[in-house]
Amino acid sequence: MVNNNSPLVLALRRFTRHKLAMTSGMVLLVMILLALCAPLFEIWLGVGANDVNLLNRLQGPSLAHPLGTDELGRDQFLRLLYGGRVSLFVGFTAAVFSVVIGTVIGLTAGYFGGRVDAFLMRMTDSFIALPGLPLLIVIAAIDLSKLGLPDAWVQSESVSLYRIVFIVALLGWTGEARLVRGAALSLREREFVMAAKGAGASHRHIMFHHILPNLLSPIIVAVTLSIGGVILVESALSFLGLGIQPPVASWGNMLTNAQQLIWEAPMQAVYPGLMIFITVIAFNFLGDGLQDAFDPKAEY
Amino acid sequence: MRQYLLARSAQSLVVILLMSFVIYGLIGLMPGDPIDILASEDPTMTPEDVAALRALYDLDLPVYERYLNWLGRAFTGELGYSRLFGQPVLDVLGPALVSTLVLMGTAFIVAIAIAIPVGVLAASKPRSALDYGVNLFAFAGISLPSFWLALMLMTLLCVTLGWLPAGGTAPAGSGVLEQLRYMLLPVATIVIVNVGSYSRFVRASMLEVLRKDYIRTARAKGAGQWRVVWRHGLRNGMIPVVTILALEFGSLFSGALIVETIFSWPGMGKLIFDSIMGNDFNLALIALLLATVLTLLGNLLADICYAKLDPRIVIGEGR
Secondary structure (H helix, E strand, O other): OOOOOOHHHHHHHHHHHOHHHHHHHHHHHHHHHHOOOOOHHHHHHHOOOOOOOOHHOOOOOOOOOOOEEEOOOHHHHHHHHHHHHHHHHHHHHHHHHHHHHHHHHHHHHHHHHHHHHHHHHHHHHHHHHOOHHHHHHHHOOOOOHHHHOOOHHHHHHHHHHHHHHHHHHHHHOOOHHHHHHHHHHHHHHOOOHHHHHOOOOHHHHHHHHHHHHHHHHHHHHHHHHHHHHHHHHHHHHOOOOOOOOOOOOOOOOHHHHHHOOOOHHHHHHHHHHHHHHHHHHHHHHHHHHHHHOOOOOOOO | OOHHHHHHHHHHHHHHHHHHHHHHHHHHHHOHOOOHHHHHHHOOOOHHHHHHHHHHOOOOOHHHHHHHHHHHHHHOOOOOOOOOOOOOOHHHHHHHHHHHHHHHHHHHHHHHHHHHHHHHHHHHOOOOOOHHHHHHHHHHHHOOOHHHHHHHHHHHHHHHHOOOOOOOOOOOOOOOOHHHHHHHHHHHHHHHEEEEEHHHHHHHHHHHHHOOOOHHHHOOOOOOHHHHHHHHHHHHHHHHHHHHHHHHHHHHHHOHHHHHHOOOOOOHHHHHHHHHHHHOOOHHHHHHHHHHHHHHHHHHHHHHHHHHHHOOOOOOOOO
């Protein structure tokens, strides 16, 4: 071992000491594996996640249905797994998209400074000052065919998935933009940037080859932390009937009918919400652990 | 300061104008339009009637022209009628604003009343059990889906134990106690979700203050722990807290949309949701705009509070 004190090794060592974050990482790994293996469980249990069986409504847990069935007789366990696929997919993609938008805006503002910075940051401030959830609901409710998009595409099953990723990313980039801008603002005064400038590098080269790599750790933390937020927004919209559309299962839309069924089957509502809670808190702990690992000076 | 305020107000005004256009455009893209709804409710209408109505309500014009017409009418105070309630929009908004303010205000005061002492105690004993507890609770709070928490509280307290009503407001003329029973669950949901992060915020702010020189001076002069923390520390520790409070000001009016919808609390959040889902274009437009205006106002207020409370901060220079 020649170089066992490199920043990455140090960060990794600090991270593995962070028990809560390690546990969260494991939990998420298991969850991702389970979600990926959902079709296998379908074969094993001999039913599909969307198979309706009205003679089997609201059953309790049994060998055939480990977590019972819902109001249409569909297997709760399988729907939870498929819901996990949707939530995790939306979480990852929307978080990555919003961080990409935030990074481009923040990097441009921080690197160029001056008027560009003033304009972009005023714009960011204005976005932050918007009432988020009501706006998300309006955007989620619009009729895509009125925008001139082809009907076949608008009516396809996966459209609600892409739509939600798009909507969340559209309003979710502001925090990252501020973060990246602040870091870029201080990095651009550093010697290595001066050196690159002196060597005749273009703005784009400096921004993406010299400044961006130095921002990697805060960006990774930002993505991790925002996944949790995205999953919460997605599930809330799906719960209200505006996100992922049935019959596709999502943890949010599995709870849509729970309020009507609250007297009949109060346990129905427990599992999907618990899954949301565990996943979101695990991403938050993970992000917190990563932050401590990358930047040990912060907090405490 | 004055110049800064003017600039900020101008900026907010631009944002409000832009947002009014964006919201107007978005509402126009909602499924169905008012004339279609009318036509579907009245079988005697002919296609010619529909076309005539469209022309009458400017619906055959491009969106920016319709927007300008609407803006002109809005400035003269003509905001139209709500389709769902059959009343002028403003008459619907008034009561909703009041009931949201009651709900959110109560939740807010309760959360702050818990968060300040807890946060200060956690900061004065870093790494204690309480400190870790606050941290954990804050993480749980930001990770809890509020609609699920609401459902769980409802299941436990209304269905299983039967202690509380499962939503709505108290019947008119009932006593204060009865009204409180209806408020308890929505307030509890909002408090549980927020109190952890508020406490964590108070804690972080206090921790910073308690490291300052004047705190060491106070200790050196022999002031006790209690006096140092609660008299010397708290005053400066509260400045960022007040800022956060002002930032929350906007949400005080736009309401907790999800919580209000679940508990059928007739506030702004539920109104916004219902008007969007019920194709009530006039109402949705004004309610959303009002929410935007109030949120922006809250942000402005936060900046002013920040400067007024801390004379060391000079805003409007060097920006």
